Amino acid sequence: MNDTTPLDYQELRNISPQAARQAILQILKANKGNVSQTARMLGITRKTVYKAMAKREAGNLDDGSRAPKVVHNKTPAEVEQKVVMLKKKTNYGPLRLKEELEAVYKISLSEHTIRNIVRRNKDSIKNKKHKPHKKGPRPFVDWYSAKPFEVVQVDLKYVVDQKALSLAQIDHSYAHKLPVYQWSAMDVNTRFKLIAYSDEKSWTNGLTWFLWIISWLRSHGVSHQIIFTVDHGEEFGGKSWYKITEFRKLLSGFGCKLVQNHLKHPEENAHLERSHRTDDDEFYIPRILKITNRQEMFTEAFNYLYYYNTVRKHSGINRETPVQRLFKQEPLLDARIKYVPPLILDNLSVSLGNWSGYHLLAQHQTSVYWCLTNILTTPTRLGVDLLNRPKLTPISCRLTKHSPG
Numbered sequence: 415m416n417d418t419t420p421l422d423y424q425e426l427r428n429i430s431p432q433a434a435r436q437a438i439l440q441i442l443k444a445n446k447g448n449v450s451q452t453a454r455m456l457g458i459t460r461k462t463v464y465k466a467m468a469k470r471e472a473g474n475l476d477d478g479s480r481a482p483k484v485v486h487n488k489t490p491a492e493v494e495q496k497v498v499m500l501k502k503k504t505n506y507g508p509l510r511l512k513e514e515l516e517a518v519y520k521i522s523l524s525e526h527t528i529r530n531i532v533r534r535n536k537d538s539i540k541n542k543k544h545k546p547h548k549k550g551p552r553p554f555v556d557w558y559s560a561k562p563f564e565v566v567q568v569d570l571k572y573v574v575d576q577k578a579l580s581l582a583q584i585d586h587s588y589a590h591k592l593p594v595y596q597w598s599a600m601d602v603n604t605r606f607k608l609i610a611y612s613d614e615k616s617w618t619n620g621l622t623w624f625l626w627i628i629s630w631l632r633s634h635g636v637s638h639q640i641i642f643t644v645d646h647g648e649e650f651g652g653k654s655w656y657k658i659t660e661f662r663k664l665l666s667g668f669g670c671k672l673v674q675n676h677l678k679h680p681e682e683n684a685h686l687e688r689s690h691r692t693d694d695d696e697f698y699i700p701r702i703l704k705i706t707n708r709q710e711m712f713t714e715a716f717n718y719l720y721y722y723n724t725v726r727k728h729s730g731i732n733r734e735t736p737v738q739r740l741f742k743q744e745p746l747l748d749a750r751i752k753y754v755p756p757l758i759l760d761n762l763s764v765s766l767g768n769w770s771g772y773h774l775l776a777q778h779q780t781s782v783y784w785c786l787t788n789i790l791t792t793p794t795r796l797g798v799d800l801l802n803r804p805k806l807t808p809i810s811c812r813l814t815k816h817s818p819g
Contacts, residue, residue, distance in 0.1 A: 435466040435475040567686040571596040578694040600686040606736040612759040620649035634751035715756040
C-alpha cells in the first residue's frame with residue numbers, strides 16, 4: 415500500500431464513525447498489525463488506532479454515549495411519574511404544574527425541572543389535539559323573495575380609507591378626533607340603512623351594534639324573523655366557534671338569526687358593500703372637511719342618513735327611495751323609523767354600565783333586555799337628541815315571547 419497518499423480520516427469520520435474505524439482496522443491488517451505505520455498513513459495518533467481495536471473487541475465500532483453514567487440530583491422516578499400523570503390529567507404548563515404539585519403532593523420542583531420532565535416524556539404524554547369545529551355549509555339566503563327587514567346585511571367600514579379620502583381629509587379627521595369606524599346595516603329588500611360610529615373595532619361594540627339594530631326595528635313594528643348576514647370580522651365573532659354559537663343563541667331569543675358569509679366573499683354582502691362607496695362619494699368626500707367636532711359629525715351623518723333613506727332614489731329598487739318601498743310593503747310600521755340616529759357606539763356601551771361582550775353572553779337575556787330598554791328609553795345619555803321624539807315602549811315588553819313570523 416502506498417503510504418505517501420494518506421486517507422482523509424477526519425472527513426470519513428464526519429460521515430460515519432463506524433466506517434472510519436473499519437478503515438483503520440483494514441489498514442492495520444494490511445500493515446500486519448503495525449500500529450505506528452497505520453497511524454502514520456491515516457494521519458492519526460496511535461491511541462486512535464488502539465481505540466478502534468478496543469471497539470472491535472467490544473463488538474461495536476460506533477461512538478459510545480457521552481451521557482454521564484451517574485446523574486447527580488436526578489428526579490426520583492416516582493416523582494417524575496407524578497409529574498407525567500398530572501400533565502396528562504390537566505395539560506397545565508410548568509408554572510401551574512409546580513403549584514399543583516406543591517398543593518397536592520407537597521413536592522417542590524422548579525419550572526425548569528418540570529419542563530425537562532415533560533420534554534423527556536413527550537411521547538407518553540399524548541394530549542388530544544384540538545379538532546377545529548367543522549362548520550356546515552352556509553345556509554342559502556334568498557334576497558329576492560325577502561320581506562322588508564327579513565334579511566339585513568351588517569358590516570364595518572373604515573372611514574379614513576386612503577383609497578377613498580385624500581391625505582388632507584384623513585389628517586383633518588384625526589386632527590378633529592372624528593370617529594374612524596362606521597358600522598352599517600342594510601335591508602336587502604328596501605335598501606333602508608342604519609349606521610353608527612366608533613373609535614374602536616371591538617367585539618363589545620359589535621354586540622352593542624346588533625342590540626341597537628334589534629331595538630330600533632322591533633320598537634317600530636318589525637315583528638318577523640330577521641336574518642343578519644356578516645363577514646368573518648373579529649368584531650362579529652370572527653373564527654371563534656364559542657362566540658358565534660353563543661351569539662346565535664342570544665339572537666334567537668329575539669327572533670333573529672345570524673349567518674356568516676363565506677370567507678373572503680364580500681359579494682355575499684353586495685348591497686351594503688356597494689353602499690359604502692356611495693357613502694364616500696356623497697358624504698365623506700364632499701363633507702368631511704367641513705366637520706370639526708363630533709356633534710357636527712352626528713348632525714351631518716343624521717342628515718345624510720335621512721337623505722339616503724327618504725330622498726335619494728335608488729336604481730336597484732326601480733328609482734324609489736327606501737322609505738317609499740318600505741311603506742308600500744309594510745304600511746303599518748311606525749313612521750318614525752326613518753329618523754334613525756347614527757349613534758356613537760363607544761358612548762353607548764359605556765353609558766349602559768360596566769359590561770363587555772363576554773359579560774353580556776354570560777348573563778344571557780336578562781342583561782340584554784335591560785340593555786335594550788336603556789337604549790330605547792334614555793337616548794339623551796348617548797349625547798344625541800333624537801328630535802325630541804317621545805319615549806318608546808321598552809323592548810322587553812315586546813320580545814319576551816317572540817316567535818318568528
